[in-house]
Amino acid sequence: MSKDLSQDVMYLPQKTNPSLVKQADLFADLPLKLIEDFQQEFQLSEWHKGDYINADILTQRFFVVIDGSVEMKQSNPETGREATLDMLYAGDCFDLIVLFDDKPHPVIISPLTTVKLLSVKLATMRHWLWTYPEFNKQFMPYLAKKMREKEQQASSLVLHDVTTRLSRIILEHINKIKTYTGTLAQEHQHHLVNGLTDETLARMTGSVRQVINKQLQHWKKAGIIDKKRNQLIIKDLEALEAAAKYTEKLANAPLVKT
Numbered sequence: 001m002s003k004d005l006s007q008d009v010m011y012l013p014q015k016t017n018p019s020l021v022k023q024a025d026l027f028a029d030l031p032l033k034l035i036e037d038f039q040q041e042f043q044l045s046e047w048h049k050g051d052y053i054n055a056d057i058l059t060q061r062f063f064v065v066i067d068g069s070v071e072m073k074q075s076n077p078e079t080g081r082e083a084t085l086d087m088l089y090a091g092d093c094f095d096l097i098v099l100f101d102d103k104p105h106p107v108i109i110s111p112l113t114t115v116k117l118l119s120v121k122l123a124t125m126r127h128w129l130w131t132y133p134e135f136n137k138q139f140m141p142y143l144a145k146k147m148r149e150k151e152q153q154a155s156s157l158v159l160h161d162v163t164t165r166l167s168r169i170i171l172e173h174i175n176k177i178k179t180y181t182g183t184l185a186q187e188h189q190h191h192l193v194n195g196l197t198d199e200t201l202a203r204m205t206g207s208v209r210q211v212i213n214k215q216l217q218h219w220k221k222a223g224i225i226d227k228k229r230n231q232l233i234i235k236d237l238e239a240l241e242a243a244a245k246y247t248e249k250l251a252n253a254p255l256v257k258t
Contacts, residue, residue, distance in 0.1 A: 016042040016118060024064045024118060025091040026142055030134055038128065042118045053109035059102070062125040064093040068115030073108045073203060082108070084203040086146075087173070096146060099125060112200075157206050160245070165205045166215055167243035170196075174234065197230050 018035045021042060022028045027035060045063075047053060047070075070088040072095075075081065085107060088094055098105050099122065128135050156165050173196065198209045198216070205212060216232070219225045224240060226233040234240060 016044050020044065020066065020118065023066045023090070024093070026064060026093055026138055027135075029138060034132065034134060038120075041120050041124050043120070045117045045119055047111040047115040047117065049111050049113055051111055053111070055105060055107050055109060058095045058098045058107075058109075059104055060122060061119040062093065062099060062122050063095075064118045065090055066116050066118055068111065068113040070094075070115055071110040071112055071200065071203075073110060074106065075108060082203050083206065084200070086149075087204065093142070096143065098122070112196075162205060162207045162211055163215055163243055164245050165207075166201060166212060167240050168246075169201065169204050170232065170234070171240060171244055196232065 016039050018032065018039050021035050021039045027038065030038070043061075047068075065088050067090050071084055072086040072088065073082050073084045075083075086094070095105050095107070097103075102122075129139060130136075156168060160168075196204075198213045201216075202209045202212045216225065216227055219240075220227050222236075222239070224234070224236045226235055
């Protein structure tokens with residue numbers, strides 16, 4: 001049975017240290033003295049796949065992922081259909097919306113793996129942003145990157161078909177986790193994607209599981225991917241890039257050669 005982590009593990013006084021704080025890109029390049037000061041305010045938490053995370057915690061604490069992956073989604077209570085709002089990996093932080101407007105955000109927080117996180121009181125995070133120019137300078141480019149990702153996500157849903165959207169999502173996932181399998185000589189060709197079920201890919205793509213499965217099976221027959229349970233092994237990266245139809249250098253996306 002899943003448990004409400006917002007009532008226990010999140011508030012355990014687990015210690016952090018400067019090396020943990022530096023694992024988050026948002027803090028990595030700050031002066032060491034500032035990192036040491038910030039470190040005293042952080043708590044270290046661990047979530048597990050299947051754990052229930054009460055979204056109310058986002059109005060109290062600001063989280064940074066240092067290991068693992070988390071899916072942020074919303075659902076329609078009338079139809080039961082779900083849509084992925086964001087996929088968070090090591091270095092990502094959430095929830096930026098609550099950080100700025102201080103209002104509840106009705107999302108479903110779903111750990112896809114065991115996740116390690118740093119968290120700090122929301123009020124403290126705001127204080128750091130308004131008080132320390134060095135930190136604000138680090139934070140603004142990350143905020144712009146996330147805004148650009150949301151713009152691309154929205155435009156892709158309107159302008160591109162499922163095949164293009166799915167290929168882009170897989171490529172973005174590869175680029176973020178930077179995980180490879182196979183020999184060094186074939187590193188540019190073989191990429192391993194773990195933990196994304198057909199249902200998850202459907203939510204991320206704005207489609208349904210049956211359509212996603214059909215496309216994946218088509219790519220498998222064409223030798224572009226190999227599919228084993230929740231694993232995708234990318235065997236022909238160039239073919240996937242061609243399906244993505246990139247015409248310009250996008251955040252977290254390769255450029256198709258012309």
